[in-house]
Amino acid sequence: MLVKVKNVNKEWDGVKLFEQVTFEVKEGERLALFGRNGVGKTTLLQGLTGRLPFDGGDIQRLLPIEEWGWLDQQAQMDSSLTLLEFVQAGTAELFCLKRELADLTLRMQEQETGEKMLNRYSELFERYAQLDGYSWEIKAERCLRKLNFDSKVWNVPFSQLSGGQKTKAQLASLMVREPKLVVLDEPTNHLDSAALDWLEQWVKAYPGTVVYVSHDRTFIDRTATTILELERNGCRRYPGGYTEYRAQKELELRTQEALYKKQEQEREKLLESIRMYSEWFQQAHKAAGQHDFLRSKSKKNVSRMHAKESAIERLDRDKVQKPREEAQLRMQLDTDGFAAATLLRMEDVGFAYEDQVTLFSHLSFSVDRGDRIAVLGPNGAGKSTLLKLATGSLAPITGKVSIHPQTRIGYFEQELGKLENEETILDSLLMLPGMTQSHARTILGCFLFPKEEVFKRIGDLSMGEKCRVAFLKLFFGKANLLVLDEPTNYLDVSTREKVEEALQHYPGAVLLVTHDRYLVRKGANRLLIMDGKSEPSLFPGTYDEYCSKDRSRALTTEEQLGQNERERLQLRLAQLMGSAQPEDPAEQQQLMQEIRRLRKQISDFADESQ
The missing domain is CATH 3.40.50.300 (P-loop containing nucleotide triphosphate hydrolases)
Structure with a gap:
């Protein structure tokens, strides 16, 4: 066991992201963290790595944090580093030694070398050799070649790389260090098919443990040994990849629907019995008048009624919740027709x-x-x-x-640059001829923008929300x-x-x-x-x-x-x-x-x- 998480919870700006999340990460697993946008998957990963505190609960890291490695959606790193330096910087001690040796060598060339400087250089060099620094440098270059980075871009600043290149650079940094536990946040974003194939092979063959977030179903199918589904009220573990998860979820839904239906039928029978015994008691009690024997006999119906009421209480205590469907995008794309071939x-x-x-x-x-x-x-x-x-x-x-x-033509741009960032989502619809506020809000609800969310500025939306706004434009484009x-x-x-x-x-x-x-x-x-x-x-x-x-x-x-x-x-x-x-x-x-x-x-x- 590498990590134990118990009942952790997190709020963001007063809104509950998740609570009562309990799970374990076992050695050698390929664990895919799965869930809807906005449920807090990235936040949970940051909490696991200690970069963000949870609001409650307990986390036990049975593996020292120094033996962890992670890849973020947005790499936060010194922008002045070149690609090669970024990859080497993942191995902090060797990178610092290499930089200090280079700095000391430059100073020794530019000024008179004293005994103190020579001793320091000798000390650094011995430590660098002890850690096999020169083999480490060769390994870093080999990893870059393996990821198809031409040597011409090794000295390009990391900040100038494309999204796909930044992802591959972070992977190269992990390959060089080989931590025992790797945490990857959306590693498949911006990768082309060749890089995706390589990443799948790397994750499957990695000698350590891998925890990752991805929405790429093929990637999950080919790499995951376990799926951990995160929801607002906890999480649940499923063995296998996405196909097995989907089949299990459908079985759960059908089973829950059947149990709920059976429970409601049982409830209706019990309520009918209670109504019947109540009526019998009222009629028998009235007919008995002051006759003690008949009055005592009528009370048996009360006992039976109370037994049925107790049965309903037990049913409520152990009740099966009605299957609740998450809000989903409801979209139908249409056209005005086209006669030519x-x-x-x-x-x-x-x-x-x-x-x-x-x-x-x-x-x-x-x-x-x-x-x-x-x-x-x-x-x-x-x-x-x-x-x-x-x-x-x-x-x-x-x-x-x-x-x-x-x-x-209806055009969906990858960069989403045609969206009006200053408009609210609602205003962008109200500009359409004949559009009323009630109709606009109904449509926005179908595109997963309920209630107060319609007043958000488009520029303040997440990328997933902006994608839905772009589809909204296509919806009206015909x-x-x-x-x-x-x-x-x-x-x-x-x-x-x-x-x-x-x-x-x-x-x-x-x-x-x-x-x-x-x-x-x-x-x-x-x-x-x-x-x-x-x-x-x-x-x-x-x-x-x-x-x-x-x-x-x-x-x-x-x-x-x-x-x-x-x-x-x-x-x-x-x-x-x-x-x-x-x-x-x-x-x-x-x-x-x-x-x-x-x-x-x-x-x-x-x-x-x-």
């Missing part, structure tokens, strides 16, 4: 930023009605640039981008082409699943950049591959089919039949997407129902293949 076309497009290497030079593809195209590739390959070309925010250097006159750049980055799992559901039922086309593999698997029927090395290429199939191309074994007969059926459904879907839109509204409705049915069947195939 093609919304957007790129022909031989090339682009490069000023004084930089060309990102791509011969990109050609089209977005057709009903398409779900996911753009995959490493950070820096030009995925966000491609989306800006598609929306007209950037113009190509070569080639042509053609947008159909009827195409109405776009027939959604261009989405990392739309689920800051959302918790339950909200991500609602966004997936809304996109699956959206009747328009989608062009999507995301590292969320669940979202790609659920929401894409074609892929645009941008590996940053060769020209972008289209893959005419799903994410699972793309991954299956790397299989070293042949498909079984059952798998082959399944793949054939899936391809048949996709062909039928493509035919319907390419057909002219009927003029008759009833026929339009019938067409959309058929398209949704086919999408559901294709999605079910994808689920079965996981």
Whole structure:
């Protein structure tokens, strides 16, 4: 056992985050801390590492804090450090020795060296050699190479690195030190697919214990041995990854619903019996008059009634709570319709930023009605640039981008820069024509902005809240082409699943950049591959089919039949997407129902293949 937590609680600005949280961290575990945005997962991690005090409860750290290591969402470190220095600074004693040796060497070169300075240098050098400092320096450089950091960026200030590079730098620092307990807060944020694959392998193979927070369901499935679900009134442990957790939660919900229903039926029977005995007593007592024997007999009904009342008290004491559903995003994306087959076309497009290497030079593809195209590739390959070309925010250097006159684009930016920070959430809706305050507040409730939260300034919102505001804009846009750049980055799992559901039922086309593999698997029927090395290429199939191309074994007969059926459904879907839109509204409705049915069947195939 490494950590024991008992009944800890925490408030923030007078609001309860969590209470009565009790759990243990066992040696060798890969424990995923799971829960909704705002429940206090980051706060709990900071309390575990001693950087934030709890308001009550007890925590026993059976492993010295010096043998802990952690990765934060926002790295707080001396901004003057270079990348290499940041990685080395994780091993504090060796880093301080190295700096003092370098400083002393410089002073010895610039001024006369006295005996005191020589003795100090000899003392430092001996300690540095004793701690194997030079092997440590080689290890730090090896870790940076392993994480694909070119030596050209080793001396770049840490503050100038991208979000993904900062995450990898923190991981490199942990790799060099190898603490016995590692605490990671959203380690998958900003990482591309190659870095995610590497991180999964590293977490699985790490010789110590790992506690982490992540909303990446694939990452949790592949690495977690235990999920600890944090709620406001405590926490609960579940063995396995996200898939096992989800199945167990559904079983719990069904069981609780059945027990609650049985309990309410039993309560109704008891109440009916109490009413009946009460009526019998009143009637018998009245009929008995002053006859002692009959009066005594009527009192038996009172005894029976009291027995039933005691039974109700026991039922209330051990009662099963009615299953309570958490508030969830309720969103339906709609469009004004689109009659033509093609919304957007790129022909031989090339682009490069000023004084930089060309990102791509011969990109050609089209977005057709009903398409779900996911753009995959490493950070820096030009995925966000491609989306800006598609929306007209950037113009190509070569080639042509053609947008159909009827195409109405809804654009979700990764940086969320188009939001008006000075407006309140409510005011942003009241500016719409014909919008009333009551209607606006109803809609905001569907987007998880209840009561007084509607008066928050957009600039004061968390990133997850800003994402919901951005989706609110898409909700009213009636776009027939959604261009989405990392739309689920800051959302918790339950909200991500609602966004997936809304996109699956959206009747328009989608062009999507995301590292969320669940979202790609659920929401894409074609892929645009941008590996940053060769020209972008289209893959005419799903994410699972793309991954299956790397299989070293042949498909079984059952798998082959399944793949054939899936391809048949996709062909039928493509035919319907390419057909002219009927003029008759009833026929339009019938067409959309058929398209949704086919999408559901294709999605079910994808689920079965996981």
